[in-house]
Amino acid sequence: MRFIFKTSYQQDIQLARHGGHVFWYGLLLWGLVTAPWWLQEYWLTQLIFVMIYSIMGLGLMLLAGFTGLFSIGNAAFMGVGAYVAAVLSAHGTPFPLTLALAAGLSALVGAVVGLPALRVKGIFLGIATLSFGFIVEEGLARWESVTGGNAGIHVKAMVLGSWKVDSAASFYAVCLGVTVLSTLFVLNVLRSSTGRAFVAIRDSEVSAQSMGIHLAYYKTLSFMLSAALAGVGGALYAHKMQFISPEQFGILQSIDLLLMVVIGGLGSVHGAFLGALFLITLPQFITLGKDYLPAVIGQAPGLQSLVYGLVLIAFVMFEPMGLYGRWLKIRTWFELFPFYRKGMFKRQKSFQKSDRLK
Amino acid sequence: MQVLQVIFSGVAQGCIYGLIALGFVLIYKATETVTFAQGELMMLGAFAGLGCVTYLGWPFGVAVVVSMLVMACMGWLIERVVINPVLGEPAFAIVMLTIGVGYVARGLVTMIPNIGTETHNLPVPYADISFQWGSLVLGATQLVVMASTAVLCGLLYLMFKYSRVGIAMQATSQNQLAAYYMGIPVKRLNSLVWALAAVVATIAGLLLAPITFVHANMGFIGLKAFPAAVVGGFGSLPGAIVGGILIGVVESLSGFWLPEGFKDVAAYVVVLLMLVFKPNGLFGDNLRKKV
Numbered sequence: 001m002r003f004i005f006k007t008s009y010q011q012d013i014q015l016a017r018h019g020g021h022v023f024w025y026g027l028l029l030w031g032l033v034t035a036p037w038w039l040q041e042y043w044l045t046q047l048i049f050v051m052i053y054s055i056m057g058l059g060l061m062l063l064a065g066f067t068g069l070f071s072i073g074n075a076a077f078m079g080v081g082a083y084v085a086a087v088l089s090a091h092g093t094p095f096p097l098t099l100a101l102a103a104g105l106s107a108l109v110g111a112v113v114g115l116p117a118l119r120v121k122g123i124f125l126g127i128a129t130l131s132f133g134f135i136v137e138e139g140l141a142r143w144e145s146v147t148g149g150n151a152g153i154h155v156k157a158m159v160l161g162s163w164k165v166d167s168a169a170s171f172y173a174v175c176l177g178v179t180v181l182s183t184l185f186v187l188n189v190l191r192s193s194t195g196r197a198f199v200a201i202r203d204s205e206v207s208a209q210s211m212g213i214h215l216a217y218y219k220t221l222s223f224m225l226s227a228a229l230a231g232v233g234g235a236l237y238a239h240k241m242q243f244i245s246p247e248q249f250g251i252l253q254s255i256d257l258l259l260m261v262v263i264g265g266l267g268s269v270h271g272a273f274l275g276a277l278f279l280i281t282l283p284q285f286i287t288l289g290k291d292y293l294p295a296v297i298g299q300a301p302g303l304q305s306l307v308y309g310l311v312l313i314a315f316v317m318f319e320p321m322g323l324y325g326r327w328l329k330i331r332t333w334f335e336l337f338p339f340y341r342k343g344m345f346k347r348q349k350s351f352q353k354s355d356r357l358k
Numbered sequence: 359m360q361v362l363q364v365i366f367s368g369v370a371q372g373c374i375y376g377l378i379a380l381g382f383v384l385i386y387k388a389t390e391t392v393t394f395a396q397g398e399l400m401m402l403g404a405f406a407g408l409g410c411v412t413y414l415g416w417p418f419g420v421a422v423v424v425s426m427l428v429m430a431c432m433g434w435l436i437e438r439v440v441i442n443p444v445l446g447e448p449a450f451a452i453v454m455l456t457i458g459v460g461y462v463a464r465g466l467v468t469m470i471p472n473i474g475t476e477t478h479n480l481p482v483p484y485a486d487i488s489f490q491w492g493s494l495v496l497g498a499t500q501l502v503v504m505a506s507t508a509v510l511c512g513l514l515y516l517m518f519k520y521s522r523v524g525i526a527m528q529a530t531s532q533n534q535l536a537a538y539y540m541g542i543p544v545k546r547l548n549s550l551v552w553a554l555a556a557v558v559a560t561i562a563g564l565l566l567a568p569i570t571f572v573h574a575n576m577g578f579i580g581l582k583a584f585p586a587a588v589v590g591g592f593g594s595l596p597g598a599i600v601g602g603i604l605i606g607v608v609e610s611l612s613g614f615w616l617p618e619g620f621k622d623v624a625a626y627v628v629v630l631l632m633l634v635f636k637p638n639g640l641f642g643d644n645l646r647k648k649v
Binding site: 064070115116119120122123124126127128130131132134135138141142251255258259262266297300301302303304305306307308309310311312313316317320347 | 392440443444447449450451452453454455457458459460461462463464465466467468469471474475574578581584585588592618619622623625626627629630633634637
């Protein structure tokens with residue numbers, strides 16, 4: 001068991017709580033930095049996708065997990081970022097500028113979507129963001145002079161000053177840098193007063209308002225930050241795929257993003273990463289498992305969708321805190337050994353709280 | 359005259375949206391759960407009807423009744439197995455759960471060998487009949503859609519107004535806890551509501567089948583029923599139908615007058631405007647918590 005003695009208030013907001021954190025996250029970072037030397041190129045590509053999705057997951061986590069506003073249209077922000085990157089890189093704009101503009105424009109779009117969020121809550125917000133997602137997707141498909149319409153558009157390789165990023169390893173390095181920066185950004189937002197305001201809004205809007213939190217400002221801000229991160233992820237995604245078309249940013253992508261944060265664990269930064277890892281590796285496992293199943297099941301086209309659905313149902317029913325919640329339980333078991341009790345993380349039984357009374 | 363024709367087909371399409379939206383609203387009113395699986399229930403219903411007619415060779419009338427019964431059991435089962443254990447969780451969790459149910463339904467249907475991946479035509483007895491009225495051509499498929507919607511609404515209205523079960527459902531939707539204290543079996547009613555919603559979805563699916571086709575992805579039309587439900591005010595049964603018809607008409611008129619592309623997003627533009635300016639919808643009740 002580990003006891004942390006608090007000797008100063010600064011300790012409450014330190015990023016690394018104790019030596020263990022420093023050691024393990026340091027080791028993880030070291031492993032990731034050296035990955036191009038010990039990982040095959042195929043797995044390096046998968047790792048790049050995990051990073052791209054975790055950046056977008058961080059954005060959605062900020063919105064859904066920490067502010068309690070849930071969006072079924074985050075793929076639209078991702079699409080805006082991706083198209084900004086595609087169009088600008090065709091003109092030879094350097095990558096840092098592209099990334100900043102992708103984030104900025106997505107954030108602007110996010111602010112627009114945030115407008116209904118000031119008036120509606122819960123599921124209505126979901127429907128508003130869903131509608132917005134559809135409109136953006138259709139807009140991307142119809143604005144043919146810029147986006148190339150449904151035929152899609154090719155994305156040129158990334159340019160960083162005089163360095164052309166065209167190998168997997170160099171692209172990996174860029175992704176890793178952006179991921180680390182985004183993670184630090186989100187962590188810092190969460191430990192600042194802004195993050196505390198987000199969490200307060202999630203837990204109770206009425207009490208947040210009575211504590212002097214300006215709901216409209218913070219909700220819009222949350223949407224903007226989430227959209228900016230989705231835009232950054234989208235820009236990287238565009239460069240990785242090298243070819244984008246509007247249907248990559250449709251409702252299915254939005255649901256994938258949601259699925260990711262729910263399975264990862266709502267309300268934890270770790271959850272975004274675990275969810276991304278899960279989302280990227282699950283299809284690989286399904287492909288591996290196919291050969292062991294009878295051909296009728298293994299070769300059927302619906303298998304992936306079936307597995308996704310079952311996993312999602314299982315997580316919501318049995319592990320609402322997601323993969324991170326499972327990890328918390330395991331960690332607590334070890335920390336308290338042998339005093340872990342079965343009911344420690346038991347959910348409280350509750351009656352349905354009505355949303356209809358505002 | 360052409361405009362009237364467009365409006366006519368818009369109303370027919372809108373009735374389908376309205377019927378799917380009716381399913382959402384039924385479930386939302388009773389359990390305050392928003393389901394994303396309603397479109398998939400409709401798809402399953404259409405496939406059940408298709409199975410009865412094409413593969414078992416039953417007459418259309420029998421097939422309709424049988425598929426409605428099968429789907430009622432299906433709705434009941436879904437509520438029992440997945441929704442009931444998590445009631446009381448945040449609404450968001452339940453939404454994700456229904457998305458999962460939708461994925462599973464779509465996956466399972468696609469996995470049926472040789473049938474799931476194909477597009478099918480449901481042979482209905484009234485497929486090719488049409489009537490001439492002035493210069494309007496009224497297709498029987500569309501007339502049947504409208505008539506069935508009207509009859510179904512009437513039946514639901516009578517049920518909610520006069521039957522014991524209907525009144526109990528109204529009580530449950532107004533206040534679950536109070537209804538429970540009054541001796542209403544809330545849990546059983548919730549299952550019943552899901553069964554009812556599945557039946558309504560089946561009817562929608564069977565009505566839609568002759569207009570489009572039966573295939574595994576037909577459930578995505580359910581996403582267009584959300585705007586219908588919101589425009590009508592999420593908790594109102596007549597609102598769902600009116601909202602559906604409104605969305606259908608707006609959609610076909612924008613397809614007629616506006617450039618290509620607007621038809622697909624018209625429904626969503628309408629719902630966004632509605633949410634910004636009148637979040638409670640046309641028929642929604644505006645309840646406020648008093649401290």
